[in-house]
Amino acid sequence: xxxxxxxxxxxxxxxxxxxxxxxxxxxxxxxxxxxxxxxxxxxxxxxxxxxxxxxxxxxxxxxxxxxxxxxxxxxxxxxxxxxxxxxxxxxxxxxxxxxxxxxxxxxxxxxxxxxxxxxxxxxxxxxxxxxxxxxxxxxxxxxxxxxxxxxxxxxxxxxxxxxxxxxxxxxxxxxxxxxxxxxxxxxxxxxxxxxxxxx
Amino acid sequence: xxxxxxxxxxxxxxxxxxxxxxxxxxxxxxxxxxxxxxxxxxxxxxxxxxxxxxxxxxxxxxxxxxxxxxxxxxxxxxxxxxxxxxxxxxxxxxxxxxxxxxxxxxxxxxxxxxxxxxxxxxxxxxxxxxxxxxxxxxxxxxxxxxxxxxxxxxxxxxxxxxxxxxxxxxxxxxxxxxxxxxxxxxxxxxxxxxxxxxxxxxxxxxxxxxxxxxxxxxxxxxxxxxxxxxxxxxxxxxxxxxxxxxxxxxxxxxxxxxxxxxxxxxxxxxxxxxxxxxxxxxxxxxxxxxxxxxxxxxxxxxxxxxxxxxxxxxxxxxxxxxxxxxxxxxxxxxxxxxxxxxxxxxxxxxxxxxxxxxxxxxxxxxxxxxxxxxxxxxxxxxxxxxxxxxxxxxxxxxxxxxxxxxxxxxxxxxxxxxxxxxxxxxxxxxxxxxxxxxxxxxxxxxxxxxxxxxxxxxxxxxxxxxxxxxxxxxxxxxxxxxxxxxxxxxxxxxxxxxxxx
Numbered sequence: 001x002x003x004x005x006x007x008x009x010x011x012x013x014x015x016x017x018x019x020x021x022x023x024x025x026x027x028x029x030x031x032x033x034x035x036x037x038x039x040x041x042x043x044x045x046x047x048x049x050x051x052x053x054x055x056x057x058x059x060x061x062x063x064x065x066x067x068x069x070x071x072x073x074x075x076x077x078x079x080x081x082x083x084x085x086x087x088x089x090x091x092x093x094x095x096x097x098x099x100x101x102x103x104x105x106x107x108x109x110x111x112x113x114x115x116x117x118x119x120x121x122x123x124x125x126x127x128x129x130x131x132x133x134x135x136x137x138x139x140x141x142x143x144x145x146x147x148x149x150x151x152x153x154x155x156x157x158x159x160x161x162x163x164x165x166x167x168x169x170x171x172x173x174x175x176x177x178x179x180x181x182x183x184x185x186x187x188x189x190x191x192x193x194x195x196x197x198x199x
Numbered sequence: 200x201x202x203x204x205x206x207x208x209x210x211x212x213x214x215x216x217x218x219x220x221x222x223x224x225x226x227x228x229x230x231x232x233x234x235x236x237x238x239x240x241x242x243x244x245x246x247x248x249x250x251x252x253x254x255x256x257x258x259x260x261x262x263x264x265x266x267x268x269x270x271x272x273x274x275x276x277x278x279x280x281x282x283x284x285x286x287x288x289x290x291x292x293x294x295x296x297x298x299x300x301x302x303x304x305x306x307x308x309x310x311x312x313x314x315x316x317x318x319x320x321x322x323x324x325x326x327x328x329x330x331x332x333x334x335x336x337x338x339x340x341x342x343x344x345x346x347x348x349x350x351x352x353x354x355x356x357x358x359x360x361x362x363x364x365x366x367x368x369x370x371x372x373x374x375x376x377x378x379x380x381x382x383x384x385x386x387x388x389x390x391x392x393x394x395x396x397x398x399x400x401x402x403x404x405x406x407x408x409x410x411x412x413x414x415x416x417x418x419x420x421x422x423x424x425x426x427x428x429x430x431x432x433x434x435x436x437x438x439x440x441x442x443x444x445x446x447x448x449x450x451x452x453x454x455x456x457x458x459x460x461x462x463x464x465x466x467x468x469x470x471x472x473x474x475x476x477x478x479x480x481x482x483x484x485x486x487x488x489x490x491x492x493x494x495x496x497x498x499x500x501x502x503x504x505x506x507x508x509x510x511x512x513x514x515x516x517x518x519x520x521x522x523x524x525x526x527x528x529x530x531x532x533x534x535x536x537x538x539x540x541x542x543x544x545x546x547x548x549x550x551x552x553x554x555x556x557x558x559x560x561x562x563x564x565x566x567x568x569x570x571x572x573x574x575x576x577x578x579x580x581x582x583x584x585x586x587x588x589x590x591x592x593x594x595x596x597x598x599x600x601x602x603x604x605x606x607x608x609x610x611x612x613x614x615x616x617x618x619x620x621x622x623x624x625x626x627x628x629x630x631x632x633x634x635x636x637x638x639x640x641x642x643x644x645x646x647x648x649x650x651x652x653x654x655x656x657x658x659x660x661x662x663x664x665x666x667x668x669x670x671x672x673x674x675x676x677x678x679x680x681x682x683x684x685x686x687x688x689x690x691x692x693x694x695x696x697x698x699x700x
Contacts, residue, residue: 002627010367017374025386030657034381034388037645041374048367055363121420121622124412124594128615131598132608140599148591155587162588169592173599181250183603 003056010049017042123151139188140178144170206554209254210562218255219262219563223570226263230270231574231581232589233280234418237267237469237509238525242406243593245533246600249403253537254555260533262563264526268469268505269313269571273578276302276309277430285469285505288477295493302432303575304439308495309502310571311440312451316503317564319455320462320510324517325557328546331518335543340654341662343519344647345671347640350521352678354466354633362682364629371620372637373644375400382642383649395609402532404601404614405638409631410525411597412618417625418590436575443495450480450499458504462511465640466632468524469505476504510560517541517553521640528635 021038127147135143148166153159177183209215222244229240240263248256271283272293279294281287296305338346351369358365378389379399390396444451454476461472480500481490490497512523513530520541522528534541539552546553574581601614625631655661663669 006623006627020389024381024388025384027384027653030652034384034386036649037641038374038377038388041370041377044370045367045374048363048370051363052361052367118420121416123419124415125615125619127594128412128598128611132611144595144599147595151591151594152588155590157585157587165588166591170595173592173595177599177603181247181603183599184606185599185602 004053004060007049007051007053007056010045010052012049014042014045014047014049017045120154123154127151135186135188137188140185141170141174142188144173202551203554205551206556206558209551209555210258210558214252215255215258215559218251218259219559219566220570222259222262223266223563223566226266227270227570227574227581228584229263230267230282231273231578232584232586233274233278233282234414234586235593236283236410236414237264237271237285238406238529239410239414240264240267241526241529242403242410243596243600245403245406245529246603248533249536249604253534253539253552254559256533256537257530257556258559258563260526260530261559262566264509265313265317265506265563265567266570268509269310269567270574270581272306272309272313272502273574274582276305277432277578277582283470285473285508287470288473288501288505289498291491292494292497295491296495296498297430297432299493300431301434302430302578303434303436305495305498306575306578307436307438307440308443308498310436310567310575311444312454312499312502313506313571314564314567315451316455316458316505316507317510317567318561319452319503320459320507321557321560321564323459323507324510324513324560328514328518331514332543332546335518336547338519338543338667339665340647340651341665341668342671344644344651344662345668345675346519346521347643347647349671349675349678350465350515351633351636351640351644352675353464354636356678356681357461357464357467357471358630358633359471360628360630364624364627365633368624368629368631369633369637371624372634372639373641375405375617375634375638376641377645382646383653393609395605395607399642400613400638401604401610402638403529403604404610405617406525406529406532406635407597407601408614408617408619409621409635411593412614413621413625413631415590415594415597416618416622418586432578436572443499447496447499450496451503453483454480454500454503455507457500458507459511459514461504462508463514463523465515465521465523466636467508468512468526468632469508472508472511473501473505477501506564513560517545517556518543520643522636525632525635528639531639 018039021035021042024033024035024038026033026035127150131140131143131147134146138146145166148170149162152162152166157165174185178185225244226237226240229235229243230237241260244259244263248259251259267283268285271281271286274280274282275286275290276293276297279290281290286293293305293309296302351373355362355365355369374389376399378396380387380390380397387397457476457479458469458472461467461475462469477497477500480497481487484490484496486494486496508524509526512527515521515523516527516531520531522531531541539545597614598611601610602608604610621631621634624634651661652658663672
């Protein structure tokens with residue numbers, strides 16, 4: 001089901017890309033120019049998205065079919081049991097590698113499509129938005145302390161560990177980047193832009 | 200000879216050695232925490248290496264990645280959870296052996312195989328890269344175009360899972376590479392009026408978003424984080440290593456060769472190398488039945504392969520500027536930032552930098568022995584560092600790191616957007632490696648294509664006019680037709696089988 005939605009998403013993205021690319025100028029000596037590659041990518045998005053969409057629909061269709069036929073199959077299974085087990089034994093040898101590689105991709109962090117996803121995944125992006133919005137006012141140091149502390153508490157860290165870790169590590173990161181690597185991290189207007197080591 | 204001495208002088212300084220040690224410790228940490236990958240370690244490291252000289256910067260990347268790939272075996276052995284995807288191939292073997300009280304023995308052989316694989320890959324890199332560079336000197340826009348296309352195609356065909364998804368992932372990367380001023384006409388593309396986007400999408404925030412933010416979101420979407428070790432390890436780390444290496448030296452050699460080769464293919468890194476080496480090792484083994492129940496032989500092949508893959512990936516990266524895996528994709532970005540153009544000329548400039556790089560590889564891999572030994576003895580400390588404390592720290596690192604590259608808040612937004620897109624794609628089974636390759640090679644393909652077209656006035660046949668170019672072009676076409684050929688072959692075989700039965 002998700003594949004269908006993502007496929008549609010890619011097709012739309014492809015159309016938008018091609019439309020945007022049409023407005024780029026062409027080179028005088030050639031028939032094409034800066035718009036060529038974005039248009040190819042847009043076309044690819046459309047084709048790939050359509051394939052994904054259709055295969056997703058087909059799989060869903062087949063899935064529904066299988067549900068209906070499962071009763072029928074159960075009856076049939078008894079008669080064909082011997083054949084299938086033998087078939088499976090042969091099949092097993094050839095597919096071990098494929099299945100093992102498949103499980104690799106799952107281990108990389110991809111949740112199985114059927115798995116329910118917790119909304120807590122939105123926390124890191126929200127914290128980044130918070131940093132971007134808040135750091136000009138409260139400064140990078142305090143923004144980092146707040147981010148670390150709240151995230152740690154959300155995962156039920158012991159209070160004193162959370163306080164010590166968030167303050168200690170924020171100070172360390174702030175010091176390394178602003179003092180040692182000379183990155184102008186926002187200091188914020190809260191302390192008048194005067195933290196002791198940033199003279 | 201002068202260049203070699205220069206190389207030694209560049210590496211054997213206190214700074215560089217300290218960087219190697221610090222980077223190795225960092226690598227162990229990231230590798231040993233499940234959910235944090237070696238690529239993520241390198242992506243987080245880049246903002247810091249940005250402020251270093253070239254040699255220590257490369258040393259930091261090499262030692263971090265090598266150490267992280269080894270350290271991925273530690274939680275694999277103790278918890279049955281691979282620390283990095285590259286260790287996934289043999290966790291069952293390691294964990295079964297650990298349950299029998301042989302955890303340290305397993306990690307000892309892992310360590311030795313990793314060091315051997317890493318050095319094997321380096322030797323290949325030293326030998327092959329130099330001679331390939333001489334061939335590459337004759338390349339022009341036509342050859343580079345085909346080479347980049349070949350690399351991009353490889354990344355699709357070698358990917359795991361749906362090829363359509365790999366293809367879309369690749370296109371996404373190429374689209375990102377087109378953002379910014381067009382090289383030929385100077386027309387702005389997809390910049391949406393943001394001046395920071397004129398120079399193109401910065402590479403490092405994209406990497407941080409794709410590999411770090413994505414993983415962080417994964418972590419927060421999962422509920423449980425129980426990590427308890429029920430395994431007692433009191434056995435000796437190195438006691439049985441001579442016995443195993445004597446018995447399985449062929450596996451070490453084979454695993455390392457497979458790893459180097461797979462690593463050198465664009466888009467395939469240490470994880471795929473480990474899977475393939477494991478599968479090949481199993482099919483060639485005398486005791487296949489023991490596989491999956493805790494068999495040292497299964498570990499030897501794959502454990503050598505993932506580290507040699509790491510070194511192998513540097514061959515195309517240095518010679519052609521085409522990354523072999525996502526880590527070398529980052530490295531290419533770093534080299535450009537340091538004003539070095541990856542390509543054959545890097546071998547000819549006589550500054551000794553290339554020798555320094557080779558020496559760094561050897562030292563970083565040898566350094567794995569003592570540091571890895573320490574890590575094995577202190578395994579529990581590394582594994583039990585609570586993720587709930589570590590993950591928020593990494594998030595802050597991501598933000599500050601993305602900002603630090605250009606001191607621009609736009610880069611933080613880029614990281615955020617890319618992270619969100621990558622998360623949605625990765626959760627739905629899209630591989631990330633093709634996207635990275637598309638981003639790195641997209642402009643190579645486009646610029647070489649356009650400059651070739653301008654030179655020949657739009658004559659497409661000129662791509663087949665030079666011998667090497669034609670050869671590469673045909674290789675690309677064959678590669679694209681290969682699924683059809685395989686299908687036709689299988690169909691033919693099944694038909695003949697049916698006919699005979």
